[in-house]
Amino acid sequence: MTYTDLNTPIRTIMTPGPVEVDPRVLRAMTTPIVGQFDPAFTHMMNEVMDMLRVLFKTKNKWAFPVDGTSRSGIEAMLASVIRPGDNVLVPVYGRFGHLLMEICERYGAEVEAMDTEWGTVFDPADVIQKIKETKPDIVAMVHAETSTGCMQPLREIGQACREMDILFIVDAVASIGGADVRVDEWCIDGLIAGTQKCLSVPSGMAPLTYNERIEKRIASRKKVERGIATDEELRRQNTLFIRSNYFDLSMLQDYWGPRRLNHHTEATSMLYALREGLRILLEEGLEERFARHAFHEKALIAGIEAMGLGLFGRREVKLPTVTCIKVPEEVEADSVRNMLLTEFGIEIASSFGPLHGKIWRIGTMGYSCRRENVLAVLGAFEAVLIRHGVRVHRGEAVQAALDCYMKPAVKDPVNI
Amino acid sequence: MTYTDLNTPIRTIMTPGPVEVDPRVLRAMTTPIVGQFDPAFTHMMNEVMDMLRVLFKTKNKWAFPVDGTSRSGIEAMLASVIRPGDNVLVPVYGRFGHLLMEICERYGAEVEAMDTEWGTVFDPADVIQKIKETKPDIVAMVHAETSTGCMQPLREIGQACREMDILFIVDAVASIGGADVRVDEWCIDGLIAGTQKCLSVPSGMAPLTYNERIEKRIASRKKVERGIATDEELRRQNTLFIRSNYFDLSMLQDYWGPRRLNHHTEATSMLYALREGLRILLEEGLEERFARHAFHEKALIAGIEAMGLGLFGRREVKLPTVTCIKVPEEVEADSVRNMLLTEFGIEIASSFGPLHGKIWRIGTMGYSCRRENVLAVLGAFEAVLIRHGVRVHRGEAVQAALDCYMKPAVKDPVNI
Numbered sequence: 001m002t003y004t005d006l007n008t009p010i011r012t013i014m015t016p017g018p019v020e021v022d023p024r025v026l027r028a029m030t031t032p033i034v035g036q037f038d039p040a041f042t043h044m045m046n047e048v049m050d051m052l053r054v055l056f057k058t059k060n061k062w063a064f065p066v067d068g069t070s071r072s073g074i075e076a077m078l079a080s081v082i083r084p085g086d087n088v089l090v091p092v093y094g095r096f097g098h099l100l101m102e103i104c105e106r107y108g109a110e111v112e113a114m115d116t117e118w119g120t121v122f123d124p125a126d127v128i129q130k131i132k133e134t135k136p137d138i139v140a141m142v143h144a145e146t147s148t149g150c151m152q153p154l155r156e157i158g159q160a161c162r163e164m165d166i167l168f169i170v171d172a173v174a175s176i177g178g179a180d181v182r183v184d185e186w187c188i189d190g191l192i193a194g195t196q197k198c199l200s201v202p203s204g205m206a207p208l209t210y211n212e213r214i215e216k217r218i219a220s221r222k223k224v225e226r227g228i229a230t231d232e233e234l235r236r237q238n239t240l241f242i243r244s245n246y247f248d249l250s251m252l253q254d255y256w257g258p259r260r261l262n263h264h265t266e267a268t269s270m271l272y273a274l275r276e277g278l279r280i281l282l283e284e285g286l287e288e289r290f291a292r293h294a295f296h297e298k299a300l301i302a303g304i305e306a307m308g309l310g311l312f313g314r315r316e317v318k319l320p321t322v323t324c325i326k327v328p329e330e331v332e333a334d335s336v337r338n339m340l341l342t343e344f345g346i347e348i349a350s351s352f353g354p355l356h357g358k359i360w361r362i363g364t365m366g367y368s369c370r371r372e373n374v375l376a377v378l379g380a381f382e383a384v385l386i387r388h389g390v391r392v393h394r395g396e397a398v399q400a401a402l403d404c405y406m407k408p409a410v411k412d413p414v415n416i
Numbered sequence: 417m418t419y420t421d422l423n424t425p426i427r428t429i430m431t432p433g434p435v436e437v438d439p440r441v442l443r444a445m446t447t448p449i450v451g452q453f454d455p456a457f458t459h460m461m462n463e464v465m466d467m468l469r470v471l472f473k474t475k476n477k478w479a480f481p482v483d484g485t486s487r488s489g490i491e492a493m494l495a496s497v498i499r500p501g502d503n504v505l506v507p508v509y510g511r512f513g514h515l516l517m518e519i520c521e522r523y524g525a526e527v528e529a530m531d532t533e534w535g536t537v538f539d540p541a542d543v544i545q546k547i548k549e550t551k552p553d554i555v556a557m558v559h560a561e562t563s564t565g566c567m568q569p570l571r572e573i574g575q576a577c578r579e580m581d582i583l584f585i586v587d588a589v590a591s592i593g594g595a596d597v598r599v600d601e602w603c604i605d606g607l608i609a610g611t612q613k614c615l616s617v618p619s620g621m622a623p624l625t626y627n628e629r630i631e632k633r634i635a636s637r638k639k640v641e642r643g644i645a646t647d648e649e650l651r652r653q654n655t656l657f658i659r660s661n662y663f664d665l666s667m668l669q670d671y672w673g674p675r676r677l678n679h680h681t682e683a684t685s686m687l688y689a690l691r692e693g694l695r696i697l698l699e700e701g702l703e704e705r706f707a708r709h710a711f712h713e714k715a716l717i718a719g720i721e722a723m724g725l726g727l728f729g730r731r732e733v734k735l736p737t738v739t740c741i742k743v744p745e746e747v748e749a750d751s752v753r754n755m756l757l758t759e760f761g762i763e764i765a766s767s768f769g770p771l772h773g774k775i776w777r778i779g780t781m782g783y784s785c786r787r788e789n790v791l792a793v794l795g796a797f798e799a800v801l802i803r804h805g806v807r808v809h810r811g812e813a814v815q816a817a818l819d820c821y822m823k824p825a826v827k828d829p830v831n832i
Contacts, residue, residue, distance in 0.1 A: 003467065009450065030445065033436055041424075068680075106639075203684055247660075264484075267619045269437070352678070
C-alpha cells in the first residue's frame with residue numbers, strides 16, 4: 001500500500017473549531033527542534049507564560065499549556081483540584097457543562113448540577129442562591145457554551161465564590177481570544193483555554209492558569225515520585241495525592257517553573273505554534289481582537305436574518321464567536337452541511353444531543369473570522385438552502401453583510 | 417514587551433529525544449487545517465492506523481495515537497487497563513520502570529516491583545519465575561530503558577504471560593522505529609510508543625496499540641457519558657469505570673473507529689506530522705531502518721572507545737539507539753555538556769537519579785542518526801574533553817568512525 005504526499009483540500013472553516021490557522025503559525029511550526037532544556041527553549045517557555053498572563057488578564061504566577069487538547073486542560077485542572085468526596089456545583093446550560101460533571105464524577109466528586117434551558121444562561125443570582133444552599137467546595141462552569149452559542153456572565157458568581165471561600169473553575173475554551181475574559185477581576189481561581197478556536201493555533205495544547213488558592217491545594221496533595229522520594233517521604237505520602245501523573249499540576253509546575261524538573265517532553269512544535277499565535281494576538285491587541293470578532297458577528301447575523309432565518313438562543317447572552325441558526329422544519333440539516341462542504345469547500349457545524357439536526361452553528365473565530373469568509377459562507381449557505389427547497393429571501397444575505405462592511409464610516413477593526 | 421520572530425539556534429541533537437525532525441515532517445505541518453470530521457481528515461486517521469500496524473508488527477484492530485506526549489500514552493494504557501486492587505508486577509531496570517510503578521500506583525494497583533542493577537536487564541527466566549510466584553494480573557515493563565541504554569528481551573516473558581493469561585504491557589517509547597519491536601510475535605497485549613525519538617516527529621503524540629484481550633477488559637469498564645446515557649444506563653454504571661476521561665481508551669476507540677463519536681478535537685497538525693514520519697519510515701523500510709541505526713551506533717562506539725572512554729552497561733543488551741559513556745572521575749559531566757552546546761551547538765544528554773553526573777548519553781535516533789552527526793559529535797566531544805583536561809587519545813575518535821564509514825565494501829544502509 002502506498003501513501004501519497006499529504007494533499008488536503010483547502011477549506012473555509014466556519015465551525016466553532018478547529019478553525020483555520022494563521023499562516024504565520026503554520027510557518028512557525030517548521031522551525032527546527034531544540035532540546036527541551038536548551039536555554040533557547042526554556043526562554044521561549046517563559047515568554048509563552050508571560051503572553052498567557054496578558055491573554056488571561058491575570059497576575060497569576062502559573063499560566064502554561066498542558067500538552068493535550070482542550071479537554072486535557074480541563075481534566076488537569078479538575079484532577080488536581082478535586083479531592084474524592086469534594087462537593088462540586090456545576091451549573092449546566094449545554095453539552096460542555098455535562099463534560100465538567102462527567103470529569104468531576106470520574107475524580108470522585110459529589111456533583112450537584114443545576115440546569116437551565118439550552119439556549120439561555122443562568123441569572124447569576126440564581127447560581128449564587130444555589131451556592132448558598134448547597135455550600136459546595138468548588139463551583140465549575142463553562143464561560144462560553146459552543147454547543148448552544150451562549151455566554152455566561154461570571155463576575156458576580158466569581159465574587160460570591162471568593163466571599164464564601166469556594167474555588168471557582170471556569171472553562172473558557174470557546175471564548176478565549178475572541179471575547180473578554182478577566183481572570184483576576186472576575187475572581188476566577190482556575191481557568192482553562194484552548195488553542196484551536198479563537199487563538200487560531202492547531203488543536204493539541206490547553207493553556208490554563210490558576211492562583212495561589214489552587215496552588216495551595218495542589219501543594220497539599222503533592223506526591224513525590226518513586227525513585228526520587230526518600231523512605232521517610234514514601235511513608236508520609238498522604239492518600240489525597242492527585243490520581244493522574246500526566247495531569248498532576250504540581251509536577252507540571254516544577255517543569256514550567258525554575259526547577260525545570262523533567263516530567264514530560266514538551267511538545268516543541270506545538271509550543272512554537274502557540275507562541276506565534278499569542279504573538280499575533282498581542283500585536284492585534286486584545287480589545288481590538290474582541291472588536292473584530294463582534295464586528296464580523298454583526299455582519300453574519302445581518303446576513304442570516306436578511307435571508308429570513310431565525311437565530312437560536314437568547315440574543316442578549318449570545319456568544320459573539322458562535323452563531324446558532326434554527327433549521328427550518330422542512331430541511332435535513334446534515335444534508336445542507338454536506339453540500340456546503342462538498343460543493344463549496346465550506347465547513348459549518350451541527351450541534352450535540354438534543355440540538356443535533358435542530359440548529360446549525362457558524363463559528364467566527366480567530367483567523368477564520370474575516371470579511372471574505374463571512375461573505376463566502378452567506379452566499380454559499382443561501383445557494384444550498386435554495387437547492388434544498390427552502391424559501392429564503394434571495395440575494396439579501398450577502399447584501400445585508402455588505403451593508404455592514406461598506407458603510408463609509410466603518411472599516412474592519414483590523415485588516416487581516 | 418515585544419516578542420521577536422521565532423529564531424531558534426540550529427542544533428545537532430544527539431540526545432535520546434527529542435531529536436531532530438525530518439524536514440519533510442516539518443513541511444507537512446504547514447498543511448492548512450481541515451475539520452476533524454472532514455472526510456479528508458478521517459481518511460488520514462485511517463491511514464495513520466494502517467501505518468502504525470506495520471510499525472508495530474501487529475494485526476490489532478486498535479492502533480492510534482493519544483494526543484499528548486509519550487507519557488500520556490503510557491497513562492492512557494495503564495489507566496484503562498488497571499482496576500483498583502489489580503496486582504501488577506513491574507520489573508525495574510531504570511528510571512522509566514519507576515514511572516510505570518508510579519502510574520500504576522496512582523491508579524490503585526497493588527504494585528510488586530523487582531529490581532536489577534541499572535546497566536543490566538533481567539534474565540527472562542527470573543522474571544517468569546517471579547510471575548509464577550506472585551501471579552499478577554498484569555506485567556508492565558520497559559522495552560528500551562533510555563536512562564541506562566539497555567534493552568530487555570521480551571519474547572519469552574510475553575509468551576509466559578500469555579500462557580498464564582496475564583496481561584503484558586510494554587513501554588517501547590525509546591526503541592520503536594529504531595530497533596525491532598514485534599507486538600504479535602512477542603505476545604504483547606498493549607504497547608506504547610513515542611514520536612520524538614526514532615520516528616523523528618515532534619513530541620506531542622503517543623501512538624499505542626492493544627489487542628482483543630485488553631479491548632475486552634476496557635469494554636467491561638465502559639462508562640456512558642452523562643448527557644448521552646439513559647436513566648437505565650446511569651443506574652447500571654459499574655464502579656469500575658476508567659478514572660480518566662481524556663485517557664479512557666473505550667472513548668478513544670469510538671472516536672478512532674467507524675462510529676466517530678466526538679471526544680477530543682484531534683491534534684490536526686501533529687497528525688499530519690505523524691503521518692509523514694510514518695510514511696518516511698515505511699519508504700525506508702523497517703528492517704533497513706533498524707540496520708541504519710545499528711550501523712551508526714557501531715561507528716559511534718568505535719569512536720568513543722578509540723578515544724579511550726568506557727561504555728556504561730552490559731554490552732550484549734545494549735540499546736542500539738542510546739550509547740552511555742562513563743564520565744571520567746576528574747571531570748564535571750554537566751560542564752562538558754554545556755560546552756558542547758554553547759560552543760559547538762551539539763546537544764548530548766545526562767541521565768537521571770543515581771546516574772546523573774556518572775554517565776553521558778548519546779542518542780542515535782531517527783533523523784539525527786546519520787553520518788555527519790556522528791562525526792560531528794565525536795570531533796567536538798574530543799575537543800571539549802581535551803579542554804576539560806581529560807587525557808584522551810587525540811585524533812583517534814573521528815578516524816575510528818571514518819574507518820567504519822569508509823570501508824570500500826560498506827555504504828550507509830540508507831542515504832538520508
